[in-house]
Amino acid sequence: MNNFLFVAAENDALPDCKAGGMGDVVRDVPRQISERGDRAHVVVPSYSRLHQNGTLKTHLHFRLRGIDYTAELYEVVPKKEFGNLHHYVIHHPEIEEGDIAHIYHNDPTEPFYTDAIKYIIFCTAVAEALKREAFGKVDVVHMHDWHSSLVLFLKKYHPSYNGLKKMRYVYSIHNLAIQGIRPFGDNYSSLENWFPELELDYGALMDYRYQDCVNLMAVGIRFADAVHTVSPSYKEDVLRPSSPPEFIGGEGLEKDLLEADNEGRLFGILNGCNYSNIRVAAKGKLYRNTVKALFRWLQEESKKYKADFLAHTGEKVMRYVQNHPKFIVSSVARLTEQKFYFFKRSPEAFVEILKKLEKIDGIFMLLGTGAPEYEDLFRQMSYDHKNFIFTNGQSEDLIDSIYLESDLYFMPSLFEPCGISQMLAMRNGNPCLVHHTGGLKDTVSHLKTGFSFDGDTYDEKIRNMLTCFDLALDVYTNDRPQWKRIKANAKRKRFTWKKSVDEYYRSLYLL
Template structure:
């Protein structure tokens, strides 16, 4: 079997090692590649706890030159939970141990500083582990996102790691908007500080390939990985086209984010590929999923009660971890208590709109956009929902930027038909996918997206912005609904107009067909894995 080494910051196969969609890919892709005759080992930081949690065996110590001084890292190997021939490698160092957290927010005046230090050292450890023979050389090196940029730099320019040039290198970009940019020099978190010896040898041509096009005094790890990898992969075909155009914030368009010229060069060389992520589909799909939806429309309370129970359990789990009660949690519990009382009198919401995701500009800019009267898109949505279905409910599960959390909490206090649960809980997210009538996902950009796939898998149609992976997965009028717009104002209006056209359909006979179409649609990892082998790894069909 061919061996690929995935270099990543996250892995959903390990407890506590998932933050975003990259972790789902690193969890699910190895199984699909295995069936194609490819063993995809994964290497990532241990973050101070994964090697103990996995009872990993020690493979030895690595000594690297970092900040101009020797640093000792420990290399471990653990068995993959379900694929016996696949290895999970973990590198540990005190710098990686941040109380069990994968990422740290960093100060606003020094974005990415701590994380950039951590992943620069991690990349050094990976290069040393391979070059020293402490772990076997793979047939392909597969980097994921900006965290691996320093590894691409070492492979290209560091003589002691020259052997890595013989390994074809692929980069997968899960989110182009996050690039990990740091100063080139004169900062503790900079390329010169991490690698003073190598930095002194980089000529103008080398520096020109790794600096930020917008900030020439900065090192851009994601750009370095793009320029210095053999092939670049975007996680959906539409996103792979969008990133070739410059971003235009005034038009509400997010594209190449300053890296479009490098991506255009890759495309011209035939080295840019858009391959959609897959989704796992359990073989024992429950038989009652669509009837749950019909029951909720009829006001049946036995379907709403488990959702309320799950929400209360999630909030209770968060409350017990702190000595104080967040006002948002208290507000959500009050709303849940009212919903429980309503359900006891057979007055449960007959219409449930849902949203699950990170509360960032990417996901929420359109919903948070305010019109000339200062009224947000979400507020208009809640008014429309109340007018169409007085007992209807919009349920939002997510956490993220403080300003967005505050805006949602204030709306939840003013509108009885908004349930805002500030956090993330997997059982609760599953319950929202199962019980909802319409999933709202108006991302400003979406490299691929998994939430819409999970909602569709559960038979819940989605209302989405026609960008990236959302455009590639939802077909308007068939299995969901898609809106467009050439500015934030237009996108806001188009969302509300599409919703106004969609609400009257819910519960009708044709709506059941849309639900059926959504639940039967498949985005298989097997198809994606075949494309990886053929287009990214250049392997013959298995």
């Protein structure tokens, strides 16, 4: 029996421990491993809350900043139990929850300042737990994004953790654009402050652009035995330099990624999607679930500043309770540059889409929270356009209803490492309209399972996005047999975790 440890910032197998797609992967891959008869352990930070009601397994003692630290390892109960699968959290008072999904901190003046501190403590505690064999004798350590890469730094450079070298280390990249860059020194949130006893190898650790800084994403790429992007097309994208906004590629790390590829360490494997035990809302409850979510948010202290907008959204939704629109376009996403740059830079294109929908009695529903400038844009759009419903919050019931009752799912991502939303929409038989990039290339086929657009220049992409939208509406309105074929094809597509994890075993784990 092989023994795996997954190290990540998120794990959607636990309640309230997800901000994005990484949480889905860290939930589903260990389940697949356990179903094969191997043993898997998953460890994430407690964020000062997830350890409550857990079982204390051990105290972990280590040194940081030249002083003694003690963290606590708890085993916790997941949403669903699987044999040979154990979930843990590490608690320390300095590993606090952030303001993004109660996980990450938003440090606008000094990016990654607070997060780097908590993940340094977390990763050192994980290294100590591995050294103490708190998870048994581990064969493979599978780490996710920059938050976990410090385990590799400790294995390579810290004399206390030399024993960790006998395991195999796999590093998954979920979002190459977020790299965890921090100064080497002269800062509380720096490597020299937290590891004053270590001689740092500045050349091996540095960011190419900011050479007085460590790049923790690069650490994962440089030191792992296998590096993994979450789709084959994203692997091809990241080997080329970025040229924004036309193309988002290696984000300054293409040299490291090319080296990993040449060494046979880089693999592009598409994420899977869950097709069993699906949490599904009852059909016909879309507007009711929207109103329920709005009432709940209105009672939350943190939402008080946008109470007027939430009430405005409720009024808009009530119009459709009796008179349903004839066509629903939807998007569910974090409101970030990655997801909605096209709408932020070209709001007139979004207005054009709303006008096209108005002609066929259609609406656009967007659900999400995120960057303040994106929230502000969409709130103003909602005030200005009666057929745009912007639900500015998070609700699982409402998300399920949106996926269930939409006609077309819209995903104009600037770049997309894999994407889960298009898979969830297709699972319900919803055609998707997507930008032809990254994992969206690998999942949506133009005029077969959905619609896609691209272009050589930014302006061409915007024009093609609108042309593609016209095409989707034309097929829906004037060629119902083709629309039904596209829907049926989308629903039949299967991106299974079994297939993905088979490839993990062959290429990443070498088992």
